[in-house]
Amino acid sequence: MQRRTLLAAMGASALAGGLMPRAGLAAAPLDVVATTGMIADLATRVGGDLVSVRGLMGPGVDPHSYRQTRTDIVAMTKADLVLWHGLYLEAQMEEFFHKLESRGNVLAVADALPRDLLLSHPDYADKFDPHVWMVPEIWAQVVPVVREALAGVLPGQEAALEANAEALEADIAQLDTYARDVLATVPEQSRVLVTAHDAFSYFGRAYGFEVLGIQGISTESEAGLNRIGELVDVLVEREVAAVFGESSVSDRNIRALIEGAAARGHEVRIGGELFSDAMGQPDSYEGTYIGMIDHNVTVIASALGGTAPGRGMNGKLSAGI
Structure with a gap:
């Protein structure tokens, strides 16, 4: 519970750094763009009917070498929220995301993970192995980060987002036990x-x-x-x-x-x-x-x-x- 509280605080801190609530209470679902399928699935589960999520990288796509297309750029610039992994996974897109941060709601979700959980990258002294989703117990700690990101753009929907996040966390815990x-x-x-x-x-x-x-x-x-x-x-x-x-x-x-x-x-x-x-x-x-x-x-x-x-x-x- 303490770790979850810590992560929620880290997510809130990230939001305070640049994410802004969507104006008004629009009836349309929140437009979310996520880079990987893993992040898109997480955002869909946590956001439920409140969000419409588009994943940029489909089956068989390698995120290490992926470069944004013109269609991707348009989608991300128009989105209410952009979620990317971080930890140098989307290596070819990092410069674009850092530029996009000044124009909209952008968050690298895995960058919020405590550094003592991460494995060092053998090729880069200041970077980490990005493949944290391979262990459910670790990936579960990204759930509150995404929940906080969505709550920051969807004011008044905290209870629904919390309920969805808890259901997802229960499923991930069952998966971890099975593994x-x-x-x-x-x-x-x-x-x-x-x-x-x-x-x-x-x-x-x-x-x-x-x-x-x-x-x-x-x-x-x-x-x-x-x-x-x-x-x-x-x-x-x-x-x-x-x-x-x-x-x-x-x-x-x-x-x-x-x-x-x-x-x-x-x-x-x-x-x-x-x-x-x-x-x-x-x-x-x-x-x-x-x-x-x-x-x-x-x-x-x-x-x-x-x-x-x-x-x-x-x-x-x-x-x-």
Whole structure:
């Protein structure tokens, strides 16, 4: 509760720095633009019928390399509220957002997280790993920040926003419990998660997995032959049975790993495709934050020797695992 109060205060402080209430009590929903699907889903859940949310980056879109289009610029300039992630996730758009801050209601939601929760960025001394949504317990702490942002632009709607936020927090808490229970069934010697890029470090810290990404935190980094060779050695020596692709990253390097291991006489399969920087298809369960993480947890546990329900936490996954 103390942490939630702290985050609410941080959100309120951010609002005081520039966000302004929408004039009047317009009947139309608040026009919100969010960069990633994860933020858009959170804003939709908290805002409910009070908001109309547009996410800029759909399924399969890589936020590290995304650049705003002319349509995006128009949408963000006209929006009542713009929510972006921060922590250098939208690296190509940061300059634009800082300029936009002087003209409208703009907030980097993950920048409000306490620094002691964050992992340092190996490539930039003054920056952090942005992939905080991979752990529900951490992502839940962004909920009050968004709630405060919406309340600052929608005066008089605090009670409705609070009720929606509490319902979302309960769902995220259930997801966190499911993740911990299911991932604990993976044998300790099998807790090696090899993925297309290094998006799962928070996941590894939270659930006790060694995480090895072919590319670095940003997908802009290139995976050299030395890195592929090093990971092939790991696969062979530790008898890793499965590696994982990502929906927003090419599987070229993953297949190079599999071929390299095969040349050494070790068979490795693709354990499944994970959602890393983008969610699933719109209007699908995996196109929500809860569904995205449910999918990841269920796929990882099943592929690495653990026990997980075939259709996930609530039996809602689109395809059986």
